[in-house]
Every structure is written in structure tokens, then in C-alpha cells.
Amino acid sequence: MKILHSVHPEDFKNYQTDLVRERFLLNGLVKTDELNCVYTHYDRMIVGAVNPVEKTIPLENYTNLRADFFLQRRELGIINVAGDGEVIADGKTYPVNKLDCLYLGKGVKEVSFRSIDSASPAVFYLLSCPAHAVYSTRLMTNAEAAKVKAGSGETANERVINKYIHAEGIQSCQLVVGLTVLAPGSVWNTMPPHVHDRRMEAYFYFDLAEGQKVFHYMGEADNTKHIAVDNYEAIVSPPWSIHSGGGTSNYSFIWGMAGENLDYSDMDAIAIKDLK
Numbered sequence: 665m666k667i668l669h670s671v672h673p674e675d676f677k678n679y680q681t682d683l684v685r686e687r688f689l690l691n692g693l694v695k696t697d698e699l700n701c702v703y704t705h706y707d708r709m710i711v712g713a714v715n716p717v718e719k720t721i722p723l724e725n726y727t728n729l730r731a732d733f734f735l736q737r738r739e740l741g742i743i744n745v746a747g748d749g750e751v752i753a754d755g756k757t758y759p760v761n762k763l764d765c766l767y768l769g770k771g772v773k774e775v776s777f778r779s780i781d782s783a784s785p786a787v788f789y790l791l792s793c794p795a796h797a798v799y800s801t802r803l804m805t806n807a808e809a810a811k812v813k814a815g816s817g818e819t820a821n822e823r824v825i826n827k828y829i830h831a832e833g834i835q836s837c838q839l840v841v842g843l844t845v846l847a848p849g850s851v852w853n854t855m856p857p858h859v860h861d862r863r864m865e866a867y868f869y870f871d872l873a874e875g876q877k878v879f880h881y882m883g884e885a886d887n888t889k890h891i892a893v894d895n896y897e898a899i900v901s902p903p904w905s906i907h908s909g910g911g912t913s914n915y916s917f918i919w920g921m922a923g924e925n926l927d928y929s930d931m932d933a934i935a936i937k938d939l940k
């Protein structure tokens with residue numbers, strides 16, 4: 665499994681586009697009939713994706729985990745962003761359709777993924793972090809997720825934030841996961857931006873139309889940089905960094921965090937006027 669190391673904010677100030685991409689962008693995650701995971705040193709969060717088309721794909725036990733099985737000391741959040749699919753966990757089958765979320769706790773031994781129709785395959789996005797206790801497996805459909813409206817059409821940031829795994833939702837050790845859907849005509853996510861020194865975060869962009877891009881902004885508030893991100897690409901955000909995007913069209917993205925607490929609202933807001 666590829667490993668991504670952490671970056672110091674002072675070093676980041678010297679980074680050019682290529683190095684920002686190398687250190688933070690996770691691309692090539694979604695490949696036909698493959699599971700692809702990256703082990704990040706941001707709270708040891710593993711970010712991955714599996715796109716089962718013709719085959720049922722198992723969650724393999726990577727050697728760098730030095731574990732008997734993937735979830736021996738970890739928990740896992742799964743969100744499907746494409747066609748209908750199923751996750752089989754220790755013999756039980758869970759239907760996980762577009763925008764549904766399945767949480768699997770520490771100790772689940774055998775996990776595999778399949779699509780219902782290979783002509784419209786599922787794409788499961790995965791977020792896994794270390795777990796110290798067992799929390800129950802739980803499926804939450806998109807209709808059941810807590811929804812918060814944010815932004816407005818006037819400022820091109822009208823969106824709905826859907827929360828699945830968080831303090832008042834699916835219970836976990838440290839995973840916090842949800843997704844945000846931008847309204848047509850709105851392009852800005854997480855603007856005004858924020859940081860949260862107590863949690864890392866990863867964004868995975870999806871439902872971005874062919875030929876469009878999201879300009880993802882990161883860095884400390886007074887030293888921001890951007891990279892242009894495609895559909896099905898993820899980007900990690902260190903605790904010192906803003907994480908905000910401006911698209912050339914509307915799109916959706918999954919956000920996932922791990923760290924000190926499960927409190928979604930534990931953020932330090934940054935005023936737009938203070939951005940540089």
C-alpha cells in the first residue's frame with residue numbers, strides 16, 4: 665500500500681504545484697475490479713476506493729498493517745458514489761447504494777464488495793483509521809443522514825451537508841464522515857473556510873462532469889495554494905490547512921476526518937477578508 669508522509673506548514677510555503685500534488689493528491693484510486701488504498705500519516709487514516717465490475721473484490725490485509733486482518737485494529741467508513749452495490753461483512757450482506765454509508769467496526773474479519781449490475785458498477789470510497797473499541801456495524805441511507813443547508817446561490821456556495829458518522833450519528837472511535845452536494849450553479853465548497861487543529865481531513869470529489877475541474881485550496885490562511893483536481897480524486901488536508909474548493913461547475917464530495925474528537929462543529933473559522 666502506498667504511504668503518504670506528513671508535511672510541515674513552514675516547508676509547504678516553498679512548494680510549487682508539482683510538489684503539492686505529490687504530497688497531498690491521491691489519484692488513480694478508482695480502477696476497474698481493483699481495490700486501491702493509501703496509508704497516510706495524518707492520524708494514520710487510510711483512504712481508498714474499490715470499483716467491483718465483473719468480480720467480487722475482498723478487502724485485502726495489507727502487509728504494512730502487520731495485522732491478522734485489515735480491521736483487527738481499525739474501523740472503516742464506506743460510501744458508494746455510483747451504481748447499486750453490496751458489501752458482505754462476516755457473511756452478512758448489506759445493500760449500499762449511491763450515497764449510502766456503511767460503518768464497520770474493529771474486529772470484522774472478512775469484507776468484500778460487489779456491484780449489482782456490471783453495466784452500472786458501484787464505486788465504494790473507503791476511510792479507515794485506528795480504533796481502540798468495538799462499535800456496531802451500521803448502515804445509514806442518504807435519506808437517513810442528518811442534513812444541513814449551507815451557503816446561498818448569491819455567493820455560489822449553496823450546498824447540503826450530509827452527516828453520517830459523527831457524534832450524533834453512526835457511533836465510531838474517531839471516524840467522522842459525510843458528504844456535501846453543491847446545488848447547480850454553485851461551485852464553492854467550505855467557503856468561508858476553516859481549520860481544525862484536532863483533526864485531519866480528506867476530501868474525495870465525485871459527480872464532477874467530464875471536462876470540469878475543482879480548484880482545491882489549501883495552506884495556512886495567509887499562505888494559500890491551489891491544485892486542479894479531477895472527478896474521483898482525493899486530497900488530504902493537514903490540521904493546519906484550509907480545505908476549500910471552487911469548481912468550474914457544481915459537484916459533490918465526501919469529507920472524512922480522524923483525530924482528537926468526533927465534534928463536527930469543532931472548527932476555527934477563517935474570515936474571507938483574512939485569506940491571502
Ligand SMILES: O=C(O)C(=O)C[C@H](O)C(=O)CO
Pocket residue numbers: 814823825843844853854855860865907919928931
Ligand atoms: O461544504 C462544506 O462546508 C463542508 O462540507 C465542510 C466539511 O464538512 C468540513 O470541512 C468538515 O470539517
Ligand SMILES: [Zn+2]
Pocket residue numbers: 858859860865907
Ligand atoms: Zn474541515
